[in-house]
Amino acid sequence: xxxxxxxxxxxxxxxxxxxxxxxxxxxxxxxxxxxxxxxxxxxxxxxxxxxxxxxxxxxxxxxxxxxxxxxxxxxxxxxxxxxxxxxxxxxxxxxxxxxxxxxxxxxxxxxxxxxxxxxxxxxxxxxxxxxxxxxxxxxxxx
Numbered sequence: 001x002x003x004x005x006x007x008x009x010x011x012x013x014x015x016x017x018x019x020x021x022x023x024x025x026x027x028x029x030x031x032x033x034x035x036x037x038x039x040x041x042x043x044x045x046x047x048x049x050x051x052x053x054x055x056x057x058x059x060x061x062x063x064x065x066x067x068x069x070x071x072x073x074x075x076x077x078x079x080x081x082x083x084x085x086x087x088x089x090x091x092x093x094x095x096x097x098x099x100x101x102x103x104x105x106x107x108x109x110x111x112x113x114x115x116x117x118x119x120x121x122x123x124x125x126x127x128x129x130x131x132x133x134x135x136x137x138x139x140x141x142x
Contacts, residue, residue, distance in 0.1 A: 001029050008032070016066040023051055023059055028068075036107035037072050037080035037099070072099045072108050073131050080108045099131075102138035109138065 009028045013020050027043055034042075043056045060081055063069040072080045098111045116130050
């Protein structure tokens with residue numbers, strides 16, 4: 001990990017009033033280095049050191065609650081996580097964008113430049129969250 005990445009990770013944690021721990025640091029490092037979203041199993045063995053499943057789950061939940069990561073539903077009912085943009089806050093996600101899941105390699109990618117189309121809801125309905133997942137073949141598998 002570069003000094004710049006270490007500084008960014010420590011800043012993310014401190015801004016969210018979280019202590020800098022080895023598990024949080026390693027998990028955020030994986031998010032920064034990954035080109036696609038990560039699932040719980042991705043974290044079970046970090047740099048040759050096994051981390052407890054419950055610790056990983058709790059850390060992901062803390063990151064989610066603080067607006068550091070967002071959940072991405074998948075077509076196979078598993079959940080993946082990706083880093084939020086800087087305008088997300090505790091319990092307030094503003095990371096509304098489309099996700100792409102590759103049918104070949106299974107990777108899930110945030111399509112940041114692609115906005116979620118406006119959705120017309122019937123009278124009396126109020127949207128809290130919109131999740132759009134597009135499946136197909138990614139550019140690496142094509």
